[in-house]
Amino acid sequence: MTSTFTFFGVTTGSSAIRRIFPLWMEELGIDSQLVGLDFPVDAPAADYRRAVAQIKGDPDAVGGLITTHKLNVLAAARDLFDDLDDSAQLLKETSCIHKDGERLLGAALDDRTSLLGLDALVGQDYWKEDHDLVLLGAGGASIALTLGLHRAARTGRAMPSRVVVTARSQPRLDEMRELHHRIGFGVPIDYVIAGAPEEADRVVAASSRGSVIVNATGMGKDRPGSPLSPNAPYPPQAVLWDMNYRGELKFLADARESPRADLRVVDGWDYFVYSWTKVVAVVYGIDIPVTGPRFDRLSHLARTA
Structure with a gap:
């Protein structure tokens, strides 16, 4: 019987995973198909709850991946989950739904996959010099990345000299500050209101x-625009990372059109691959190390798709 893997998003039909997923399943020897569910941003709670209940009650549904709706899905359907991993409980979100027999489980994996994306971008040794990490947006993506940094810092690895987080409103920053206080976030951090580009x-x-400098706002993918103006005054030798890989990508386009030769501009493709392979590994109960022939093969298939 072919199992189903559910993809919660806004415009799932335009995602590259539509072409990639069948190739990955063939490579991994798994008989499963992808089912995309599109919800508008901040859809009614009943819609999220209905989708989670469908996964829980369908023996052929093995789980799925959630993008934009991580917080809303868990808020709407918390009681339908039999257990949550530590990150899901701490972040109050779930990016991965999976099963253990009849038990429905939720996991928040973005703290790990976003750190993998950052490491792929600049490497761990980059922070041995004094470089700032600027997170544009204080939503789930930024919160998850700072949690990943917090856990990595406890291993003794180098950290940014300073983290700066911007948000358009104070409540977002207060939520992040409260979490950082609770976990004892040890990296110097500034919380800044930036209501306009x-x-x-x-x-x-x-x-x-x-x-x-990271576009973690979702602007350019789920909604138009960029958190910065078209001619933003980037610091010398800045690395500009848009966590998105598809959509309008205005942040990315503006940076690439800059006449500055000292800038490095990168999209979210590596982050996309890390995120999806991690969820696939958890849902299907298989091992996909981020280094090694299996990951390399899946990454190659993704790029050629």
Whole structure:
């Protein structure tokens, strides 16, 4: 019997995973098909709950991946999950639904996969020099990445000299600050209100040489625009990372059109592959190390798809 893997998103039909997933299943020897569920941003709670209940009650449904709706899905259907991993409980979100027999489980994996994406971008040794990490947006993506940094810092690895997080409203920053206080976040961090692109520009301009500047807002994918103005004053030798790989990608386009030769501009493709392979591994109960022939083969298939 062919199992089903559910993909919660906004515009799942335009995702590259539509072409990649069948190739991965063939490579892994798994008989499963992808089912996309599109929800508008902040859809009614009943819609999320109905989808989770369908997965729980269908023996052929093995689980799935959640993108934009991680917080809302868990808020709407918390009681339908039999257990959550530590990150899901801490972040109050789930990016992965999977099963253990009849038990429905939720996991938040973005703290691990976003850190893998950051490491793929600059490497762990990059932070041995004084570089800032600027996170544009204080939503789930930024919170997850700071949690990943927090856990990595406890292993003794190098960290950014400073983290700067921007948000358009104070409540988002307060939520992140409260979490950081609760976990004892040890990296120096500034929380900055930037209600307009020009205000975010000033934050970027004040960051250090070689800063990594991340579009973690969802702007350019789930909604139009960019958190920065078209001619943002990037610091020298800045690394600009858009966590998205598809959509309007205005942040990415503006950075690539800059005449500056010292900038490095990268999209979210590696993050996309890390995120999907991690969820596939958890849902199907298989091992996909992030280094090694199996991951390399899946990454190659994704790129050629």
